[in-house]
Amino acid sequence: MNQLAGFAPTPVAARMENHGRSMVKIAMQSGQDLFARTGSMVAYEGFVQYEPNPPAVRQIAGQWITGEGTPLMKASGDGMLYLADYGADVVVINLNGEALSVNGTNLLAFDASLQWGVERVKGLAKFAGQGLWNVKVSGQGWVALTSRGAPIVVDCGSGEDETYVDPDALVAWSPNLKVKGKRSFKASSMIGRGSGEAYQMAFSGQGIVVVQPSEDSTDRLRIRS
Amino acid sequence: MAREFQRGHKAKISDLTAGTDLYVGVQIGAPGLTFDISCFGLDANEQLSDDRYFVFFNQPKSPEESIQILGAQAGDTESFRITLDRIPQQIQKLSFTATLDGAGQMSQVGPGYLRIVAGGEEVARYAFDGSEFTTERAVMLGDFYLKDVWRFAAVGQGFDGGLDALLKNFGGEVAEEEPAAAPQPQSGGAPGFAPPPGGAAPAPSFGAPAAEPAPAPSFGAPAQPAPAPAPAPAPAPVAQPPHGFAPPPGGATPPQAPAPPNVHGAPTIAAPLAPAPGQAPPMPPGYGQPGQPAPAPQQPQFGQVPGQTQPGQAPPPGYGQPPQAGFPGQPGAPSPYGQPQGVPQGVPQGGGPGGVAVALQKYREVPTGQRWTQQNEQLVRVDLGADGSPVLARQGSMVLYQGKVDFSYKGAGFAGRIVGNATGQEMQLMRCTGRGQVFLAENEAHLHPIELQGDAICVSAENVLAYDESLQHEVRRIEGHGIPGGALFTMQFQGTGTVIVKTKGTPVVLPVTPTTFADANSIVAWSAASQVIISSQVRLRRQAFPGHSGETVNLQFRGAPGNFIVVQPYEI
Numbered sequence: 001m002n003q004l005a006g007f008a009p010t011p012v013a014a015r016m017e018n019h020g021r022s023m024v025k026i027a028m029q030s031g032q033d034l035f036a037r038t039g040s041m042v043a044y045e046g047f048v049q050y051e052p053n054p055p056a057v058r059q060i061a062g063q064w065i066t067g068e069g070t071p072l073m074k075a076s077g078d079g080m081l082y083l084a085d086y087g088a089d090v091v092v093i094n095l096n097g098e099a100l101s102v103n104g105t106n107l108l109a110f111d112a113s114l115q116w117g118v119e120r121v122k123g124l125a126k127f128a129g130q131g132l133w134n135v136k137v138s139g140q141g142w143v144a145l146t147s148r149g150a151p152i153v154v155d156c157g158s159g160e161d162e163t164y165v166d167p168d169a170l171v172a173w174s175p176n177l178k179v180k181g182k183r184s185f186k187a188s189s190m191i192g193r194g195s196g197e198a199y200q201m202a203f204s205g206q207g208i209v210v211v212q213p214s215e216d217s218t219d220r221l222r223i224r225s
Numbered sequence: 226m227a228r229e230f231q232r233g234h235k236a237k238i239s240d241l242t243a244g245t246d247l248y249v250g251v252q253i254g255a256p257g258l259t260f261d262i263s264c265f266g267l268d269a270n271e272q273l274s275d276d277r278y279f280v281f282f283n284q285p286k287s288p289e290e291s292i293q294i295l296g297a298q299a300g301d302t303e304s305f306r307i308t309l310d311r312i313p314q315q316i317q318k319l320s321f322t323a324t325l326d327g328a329g330q331m332s333q334v335g336p337g338y339l340r341i342v343a344g345g346e347e348v349a350r351y352a353f354d355g356s357e358f359t360t361e362r363a364v365m366l367g368d369f370y371l372k373d374v375w376r377f378a379a380v381g382q383g384f385d386g387g388l389d390a391l392l393k394n395f396g397g398e399v400a401e402e403e404p405a406a407a408p409q410p411q412s413g414g415a416p417g418f419a420p421p422p423g424g425a426a427p428a429p430s431f432g433a434p435a436a437e438p439a440p441a442p443s444f445g446a447p448a449q450p451a452p453a454p455a456p457a458p459a460p461a462p463v464a465q466p467p468h469g470f471a472p473p474p475g476g477a478t479p480p481q482a483p484a485p486p487n488v489h490g491a492p493t494i495a496a497p498l499a500p501a502p503g504q505a506p507p508m509p510p511g512y513g514q515p516g517q518p519a520p521a522p523q524q525p526q527f528g529q530v531p532g533q534t535q536p537g538q539a540p541p542p543g544y545g546q547p548p549q550a551g552f553p554g555q556p557g558a559p560s561p562y563g564q565p566q567g568v569p570q571g572v573p574q575g576g577g578p579g580g581v582a583v584a585l586q587k588y589r590e591v592p593t594g595q596r597w598t599q600q601n602e603q604l605v606r607v608d609l610g611a612d613g614s615p616v617l618a619r620q621g622s623m624v625l626y627q628g629k630v631d632f633s634y635k636g637a638g639f640a641g642r643i644v645g646n647a648t649g650q651e652m653q654l655m656r657c658t659g660r661g662q663v664f665l666a667e668n669e670a671h672l673h674p675i676e677l678q679g680d681a682i683c684v685s686a687e688n689v690l691a692y693d694e695s696l697q698h699e700v701r702r703i704e705g706h707g708i709p710g711g712a713l714f715t716m717q718f719q720g721t722g723t724v725i726v727k728t729k730g731t732p733v734v735l736p737v738t739p740t741t742f743a744d745a746n747s748i749v750a751w752s753a754a755s756q757v758i759i760s761s762q763v764r765l766r767r768q769a770f771p772g773h774s775g776e777t778v779n780l781q782f783r784g785a786p787g788n789f790i791v792v793q794p795y796e797i
Contacts, residue, residue, distance in 0.1 A: 214624075
């Protein structure tokens with residue numbers, strides 16, 4: 001049993017903290033509710049309650065909801081909550097007034113006190129099969145993202161240079177960036193042989209883009225029924 | 226990320242982790258040698274005043290279980306669990322040591338480390354190897370020590386004697402009659418040690434404050450049993466044995482010092498007897514006085530630092546430890562995984578630096594001017610345009626690019642397709658041309674850029690992520706009996722440029738020796754100069770699954786020294 005020493009949780013120092021690479025530890029307190037991906041809870045201590053189909057989500061993210069129910073649940077209560085997404089790396093961010101757009105499948109949890117909204121990524125939805133939903137969060141509070149593999153943060157820089165991202169690898173970006181879809185079709189690739197990179201998202205402006213080292217964008221939390 | 230410590234580095238443990246339940250792993254090894262790794266719980270005088278705090282294979286834990294030895298695991302030769310907030314107050318320092326069992330010397334040890342794991346993450350690592358040592362038979366690897374707060378120091382100090390000498394140095398064997406006998410082993414053992422026992426070993430790394438020596442000389446000379454409280458604030462009433470408490474200059478003043486009066490009967494010379502920390506203690510005149518309990522342990526081995534706490538006195542402010550648990554008399558069973566955190570009181574909200582940029586800082590892209598740059602284990606960046614030559618990459622492996630880059634289909638050509646189809650060594654490639662940076666990754670696979678400078682390497686096609694178009698590649702055939710398809714195929718790259726090899730999981734790179742074998746399904750790459758021999762052993766696997774032929778193909782490699790093979794922990 002002692003062999004597990006070193007894996008005990010560290011004392012609470014912040015609302016959200018990493019426990020290892022792929023687990024987030026959230027200090028819950030009543031009055032400070034949390035939205036988390038349905039099915040992401042791996043453990044909790046204390047008195048925490050979950051509401052699977054919160055009305056707030058229905059209001060804000062009505063279009064995101066499919067027949068399977070809402071992708072978000074609301075957690076409230078007092079205690080420690082541990083979330084994970086099938087071993088993906090977790091990144092916790094204290095927004096502190098800033099804003100971030102997060103790919104729906106890469107969003108793990110966020111404070112309910114944040115302003116948030118769901119939008120379909122313009123120009124792209126019709127190409128990317130499952131539809132690319134992104135959640136824009138802003139305000140004072142914490143967000144936890146997942147990334148399959150250690151992510152990389154790239155400055156978009158400025159000027160005319162655009163940054164092109166494989167939509168399957170996209171995790172998050174600064175909402176003030178301009179986004180457009182790009183189809184990299186060329187005459188040669190029209191004849192049945194693509195380069196494999198047919199659609200990209202082009203970002204321009206001042207801000208960052210977070211990308212994961214994997215094109216696996218399947219929503220594991222959603223596959224279970 | 227783990228902080229890398231070098232010999233002499235030190236840090237507050239609170240800076241490394243907020244946790245107090247720590248796992249300390251030590252890896253040390255040498256061919257044919259065995260090591261005893263132990264943890265000494267020392268008092269303020271650097272002495273093992275309570276031998277229940279000598280935690281080693283025969284005594285797996287301290288009374289209140291704040292120090293436990295866990296055995297070999299997870300790549301560590303020995304490991305400990307340390308619960309800092311349960312360590313009793315009289316223990317001021319934990320010294321992690323490794324001693325040779327049997328013949329040998331420390332210069333023979335291979336690369337090893339001492340690491341601290343907390344909260345599921347490695348937070349500190351002190352790596353060492355045999356080149357730092359010579360003929361020593363023991364080594365003090367690292368210390369946890371209490372100086373206002375618990376700190377960690379990478380010591381890496383060799384020690385000529387073995388475990389016995391180490392024990393003696395810490396006054397361990399004589400713990401029972403410590404007051405009278407402690408000086409004996411102290412001085413007797415001295416010649417045998419490489420470092421003088423006066424704390425030369427630890428002193429440099431701990432930076433003993435030089436303030437101490439000052440009062441000493443004036444004081445050591447008279448050798449009065451009971452120095453008048455008058456001279457200097459330092460020595461006077463401090464004498465009480467168990468604490469080698471030297472009032473820090475300016476810090477604690479005499480009124481605070483006189484703790485329990487006369488515990489051991491006779492008043493003693495006060496702590497700062499040693500002329501200077503870091504010298505072997507010469508026998509001062511007063512040393513041999515009868516009835517003088519324990520001068521030796523009191524010398525300020527570690528440099529009595531300001532604010533050093535001592536039993537019996539209020540802990541200094543930085544200590545901040547509620548005295549709830551872990552006193553010697555109270556063997557209360559600790560909960561196995563540390564105290565359940567329960568409901569946190571007052572969740573910190575928005576503490577610390579905030580903002581997206583801060584949180585993501587560690588994931589920033591690393592700038593270098595090279596053509597191929599590894600961003601992290603799973604991502605590489607290629608700078609196109611530096612020399613204009615295109616890169617071939619597996620289709621779909623681009624995750625992001627900046628600049629003007631074209632991606633086009635790279636056909637293998639007619640002959641290439643025939644070969645590819647027939648051998649299974651075909652690649653769906655795209656050609657990246659233009660100017661800009663392309664980030665490549667695939668399915669969290671670990672990536673390894675291998676730079677070829679005229680040499681050649683064999684890689685199985687499914688493990689190639691990208692390569693410079695300037696490299697020549699061809700399909701190579703390995704023949705042998707008993708292979709399901711009649712032969713094995715592999716890609717050989719040759720020329721000048723870089724190949725990115727991907728592996729699932731952390732691979733192992735083995736040197737080619739007369740007896741190097743690998744599973745044909747797990748082999749990723751090998752240097753092309755080594756010769757491959759099929760040594761298939763046809764046998765029935767116990768868990769042969771339906772459709773599996775039950776044979777395994779082993780490849781044997783032969784070659785001159787310098788050749789290597791790469792094997793991944795995943796069988797495709």
